[in-house]
Amino acid sequence: MLIAIALSIFPLIGGQFEEALVFLIPVAFHVFMNYWRKAKGKKRNNRKLLxxxxxxxxxxxxxxxxxxxxxxxHFGSYFTVADPSFYKIFWRKKFNHRFPIFIIILFLLFTQLTWTTDLETTGILFGVVVFLLIVGAFIYVPFSTKRMGDKFISSEAHLNKRLAKLDANPIRYDNTFKEFPIMCYDNTWKIGVNTLVHEASVIMMDLRGFSEKNKGCEFEIDFILDHVPVQRILFVCKPEALALVKKTIMERWEMLAETSPNHKVTTPQASLFVAEKENNKELQSIMDLLLKGAEAK
Incomplete structure (x- = not known):
């Protein structure tokens, strides 16, 4: 849409309204489809994965x-409590998506401006475009940093407000569901986990990397077993940690809170997937288990 608007500016300036209309019609169609998408998106089943x-x-x-x-x-939104390793991937993905659009817009503006100019003017404009590309790259970094800071959760009310915005508009422009990463302060991360656990349709407890030296997820295991039906939880681990993961789950099961939805389950069946190769076949198996868990009562 931004590209179409950019292309329509110059015909309008030159009084060539018919040429501008060629670009403005797609803009109007895009605006209409955006409103239609939002209306339909609210009715879609958002299977929320934590x-x-x-x-x-x-x-x-x-x-x-x-x-x-x-x-x-394609099935729902996902929640996660973000850490630096997440944002390293997340930021790169956003940059690779957005910056090429900026480059294309500048290129189209450059071609329009230099359509009838002489060689000297073209060279000057090319220098301006290169300058804007460099400036744009430097601006994107603090802009992304600010956006990252906005994702810090300051209170439960703040988190609930963001969740309400997601429920009101869960669909992206490409008709897929939005992601919902959050960052927490030391005094809000438990609030974040508590809220997202109750908001999620299914939970993936990713214990790849779990070991005797790295048991950082014990609180989360405790918490989800105390608050979420076990059929809506998928544990994932590596083969070398399988025995430790099973032992940890069993120990935590023995200490269930009386208010846990699993407290009276006599024959519990926890879903535990062992990821060996992390190939497409295993990815499909994990997806199947998560979708099954999301539909569980």
Missing amino acids: ILRVFLLSKTSAFTFTRLVKYWK
Whole structure:
């Protein structure tokens, strides 16, 4: 849409309204489709996935946030409590998507401006375009940093306000569901986990990287077993951590709170997927288990 608007400016300036109309018609259509998309999006079943995981593991983050969520976004939104390894991937993905659009717009403006100019003027305008590209790249960094800061949760009310905005407009322009990463302060991360656990349709407890030396997810395991039916939880681990993960789950199961929805379950069946190769076949299996969990009562 931005490209079409940019292309319509010059015919309008020159009084060539018919040529401008060629570009403005797609803009009007895009605006209409945007309103239609928002209206339809509210009625779609948003299967909300909460991803809890071992932090600061770039390799596992890459599998989850470049491959798994690529497919999940067609079924629902995903939540996660973000860490630096997540934002390293998230920022790169956003930059690779947005900056080329900026380049295309500048290029189209350049071609319009230099259509009838002499060589000297063209050279000057080319220098201006290069300058704007460099400035744009430098502006994008603080802009992204500010956007990242906006994702910090200051209170439960702040988080609920953001969740309400997601419910009001859950669909992106490409008709997929929006992601919902949050960053928390030391005094709000438990509030964040508590709220998202109750908001999610299904939870993926990613324990790849879980070990005797790295048991950072024990609180989360405790919490989800105390608050979420076990059939809506998928545990994922590596083969070398399988015994430890099973032991940890069993220990936590023995200490369930009396208010837990799992407290009276006599024959619990937890879903535990062992990721060995992290290939497309395993990715499909994880997706199937998550979708099954999202439909569980």
